[in-house]
Amino acid sequence: MLDGEPVSLVDARGRRYLKRLRSGHRITIRGTVIACDDLIGGCEGGLTAAAEQERFRVLRPAYEELAGQLSRPAEPIFAKDAAAILMHADIRPGDRVNESGVGAGLFSIAALRALGPSGKLCSYELREDLAQTARRNVADWFGDAPAWKLVVRDATEGFDEQGVDRVVLDLPEPVPVLAAAAAALRPGGSLAVYLPTILQVKELRDALAGHAGFCDARTLEVLERGWHIEGRSVRPDHRMVAHTAFLTFARRTT
Numbered sequence: 001m002l003d004g005e006p007v008s009l010v011d012a013r014g015r016r017y018l019k020r021l022r023s024g025h026r027i028t029i030r031g032t033v034i035a036c037d038d039l040i041g042g043c044e045g046g047l048t049a050a051a052e053q054e055r056f057r058v059l060r061p062a063y064e065e066l067a068g069q070l071s072r073p074a075e076p077i078f079a080k081d082a083a084a085i086l087m088h089a090d091i092r093p094g095d096r097v098n099e100s101g102v103g104a105g106l107f108s109i110a111a112l113r114a115l116g117p118s119g120k121l122c123s124y125e126l127r128e129d130l131a132q133t134a135r136r137n138v139a140d141w142f143g144d145a146p147a148w149k150l151v152v153r154d155a156t157e158g159f160d161e162q163g164v165d166r167v168v169l170d171l172p173e174p175v176p177v178l179a180a181a182a183a184a185l186r187p188g189g190s191l192a193v194y195l196p197t198i199l200q201v202k203e204l205r206d207a208l209a210g211h212a213g214f215c216d217a218r219t220l221e222v223l224e225r226g227w228h229i230e231g232r233s234v235r236p237d238h239r240m241v242a243h244t245a246f247l248t249f250a251r252r253t254t
Contacts, residue, residue, distance in 0.1 A: 001058065003040050006141050008065055009048070009056035018061055018069045020140065030054060063113075066141055067106050074103035074130055077170060077194055078244055080224045082110045088220070088249050089166050089192040094118040096163075098184050100155035100177060101125065101170035101194075105134030108150075109142045111168070121148045122164075124155045159184040170194040175207045182213035185252040193248045201246045208250050217250040 001007060001021060009017045009029065019027050027034040032054040039048070039058055048056045064079035077085070085107070091097060093116035102108055102125040111121050125131040131152045138145055151160070155171075158180045166189060167181040174193050181191055191214065195201050201219055208217045225240040 001039050001042050001044060001060075003036075004143070006061050007039065008059045008061040009034070010059060011054065011056055016061075016065055016069075017056070018065060029056070032056075061141070063106070063110055066109065066137075070104060070106065070137055070141065073133055075196075076104055076106040077110075078241070080222045080241060081194065081245055081247060082107055084220070084222045084247055085168060085192045085194070086110060086114050088247065089168065089190040091115065091166055091190075095165040096120045096161065097122070097166045097168065098159045098161055098164050098181075099123040099168045099170075100159075102134045102150065103130055103170060105137040107168070107170065108134060108138055108148065112138070112142055112145055112148055115147060117147060119147055120161075121145075122159065122161045123148065123150045124153055124159065125150065126152070126154050128152050155180055164189065166190045166192065168192045168194075172200070174200075174204055178207055178211055178214070182211065182252060185213075187252055187254040189252045191250045191252070194245050195248065196245050198246060201248060204248055208248075213253055214250040215253050217248065219246055219248045221246055 003021060003023045005021050007019050007021055009019060017029050021036045021040050023037060023040060025036045032052050034048050044060055046058055063082060067076045067078050091111060091114050095115055097111055102123045108123055115121055131150055156176045162184050163186045164184050167185055169177055193204055205217060208214045223242050226237040228235050228237050
């Protein structure tokens with residue numbers, strides 16, 4: 001584990017505490033004081049010191065933990081939907097991606113992870129307060145991001161970056177941005193749109209059907225159900241992550 005790195009501390013009941021390791025600092029959880037210096041340089045997966053009042057498993061946080069625990073003034077794209085966007089839009093290392101509707105910056109983190117150091121993510125956000133939150137979250141939980149540019153501007157005015165591989169929209173009204181998205185995408189590039197209601201999807205699909213710049217439109221929904229497995233008790237969990245959003249994908253024509 002590295003100085004400055006985010007860490008997830010998991011107690012005996014599976015409760016997780018998202019923290020950041022800082023040399024010389026201490027972390028306090030329910031009266032247990034953990035010296036960051038004792039964890040820095042150690043291996044992921046180990047336990048905090050035996051002398052502590054309560055011991056915690058030390059892990060690097062997954063995206064789903066960030067989505068559930070970080071400051072987020074806007075609803076984030078949760079892990080199940082972020083994963084589907086990355087796969088169905090085929091976002092890969094080295095791609096150039098435009099994003100509009102950054103919110104808390106959580107999908108930006110997922111995209112930056114997928115793009116790697118050779119890729120480029122250009123994010124557009126209309127609201128300065130959300131842009132500030134996104135900058136803080138990316139800095140805190142992803143780190144230095146030279147492959148990321150954040151622009152505070154209405155995407156209907158167009159994207160500066162042209163010939164990109166993918167465009168991702170998380171906007172309540174994406175239809176006015178379709179012209180800008182089509183202009184920015186290379187032929188064969190992918191469009192991904194995240195929308196919470198089916199009426200918004202219907203408006204979007206009608207617009208895509210009438211737009212000569214897009215083809216192969218499809219819409220899906222991702223449902224996630226966990227399972228309870230304890231001894232001979234094996235059953236679906238009583239609660240599941242059901243509807244969060246509809247995901248629509250399309251490809252750019254020549």
